[in-house]
Amino acid sequence: MSDVLNPPESAEGSTSVPLKPLGKVVAVTSGKGGVGKTFVSANLAAALAKRGHRVLVLDADLGLANLDVVLNLYPKITLHDVFTGKAKLEDAIIRAPGGFSVLLAGSGMVEYSRLTPEVRDDFLRIMAGLVPHYDVVLLDTGAGISDVVLFAVSLASEVLVVATPEPTSLTDAYATIKVLAGQQKRKIIRMVINQTARLGDGRAITTQLQQVLDRFVTSEDGKQLRLVHMGDIPADNSVRQAIMRRQLLLQSMPGCPAAMAISQLALKIEETVAPKAA
Template identity: 80%
Template sequence: MNDALSHAYPSPASPAPGVAPAPGAGDRAFAEGVALATPGARIMAVTSGKGGVGKTFVSANLAAALTRRGHRVLVLDADLGLANLDVVLNLHPKITLHDVFTGKAQLEDAVIQAPGGFSVVLAGSGMVEYSRLTPTVRNEFLNVIQTLAPRYDVVLLDTGAGISDVVLFSVSLASEVLIVATPEPTSLTDAYAAIKVLATQQKRQQMRLVVNQTRRPGDGRAITGQLQQVLDRFVTTDTGRPVRLIHMGDIPTDTAVRDAIMRRQLLMLQMPGCPAALAIAQLAAKIDTALLERKSG
């Protein structure tokens, strides 16, 4: 694993792959996002540097686990152009965010109940007009968050992958960021790139990491430590302090995960005792203790 990881990070002389300063939108968005994150629910963005790492799977099952712990949970599909939360949950919504944004439906009608007892707002897939952060998309999305957040204890924003302006804006609305990565070198490279952009553009002092599809106990903690070393060396915020990366847990490789995905069922409902489901339950417990109990207290 160490040999593979040695190729996943940039050398001191080369920038992180894919990291290019966005045209100022991230800073402005974050300034608004901080104001939104204070009242109402605790807002957490679940994001990733690379697609295909299980981000939406984690979002949906984490929502079920947090609901089981007694919280009112909303999952908002913030991948506006390539939404797939409906596929993971086997839902067939009549109304999506596209209908709300175009004035064809009311926001309240777009909130539906998902298996697992939490609420979801789904986005239409394949909508090219939502692949860029236009003023309309920006304002409509802000309105959705402002309207719905006060009704819940926690809102999970299932963002797109990468560092596009739409993804950065979605993340900017959250007070907490959970990065999902796998042990694959490409996933770690892109996770580092995303963390770097969020630290420099949004002035994030800390972010949280969950490592999916681990093969051995302790892999995720070791990966987090190695990422932290690279961040300590190459990334600092305006305060001059390094970004803190908090290891939130590992989700082991588990055949039950593929089975649940193929059946389009929540793992937490289908096989709650399997290793991956138990790991997600532990992740929910950590989030509950670190964020939600602190907020209520």
């Protein structure tokens, strides 16, 4: 892991080449906010935990963290306390409903809205301390293509982009994917389409995005970026009910269509990055 912890730097102190992604780390990201990224992260973690995996979700949206709200948690110690040396990493990790662990960030952390060398080093130190202890680490990143978001994504071996069928979401998802292909040389990006109206809508959307990428995005080695459709999460009134109650959908309404779709997504993620449970 030494090459991960000591990436080359430019003269300004920023990473000059993509970092080697850490194994079994999945970045859950999106082009825009409001598409259900944190909802997917939390419930995906619960589904993976139910399958016997040790799972941790790290709230990597350092400026606008809301994983604590989704899970109805009130942490006494946050990632901010670990970054500033006020608390140990193990003291900041708490058990969430659903049988997985979380490391929560404090909202409004303005000092972490930019990728300074200090923020980068703190992030790397935290990840090095976390990854060996879990089967899967999910990074619930911020939305968009800020340097902090892109850095968090660069630490993952797999990227899951969450989008909805809305044109603005798809436009921003395309922009995000294009940046990831160009800056991080990603060859495979996984897609989940949330709030679909009909069966098959998500696959059709992923196919359309792939066609646009094939036309306009080319890599240095000539190989095309491949989008992998991981599934649809259907529009479901149960989702809104669970969010308003600050409950995990997989716990409150495990038999609803959206919960079943997330369980199927967990199976595909397991096949991709997680070792089989003993």
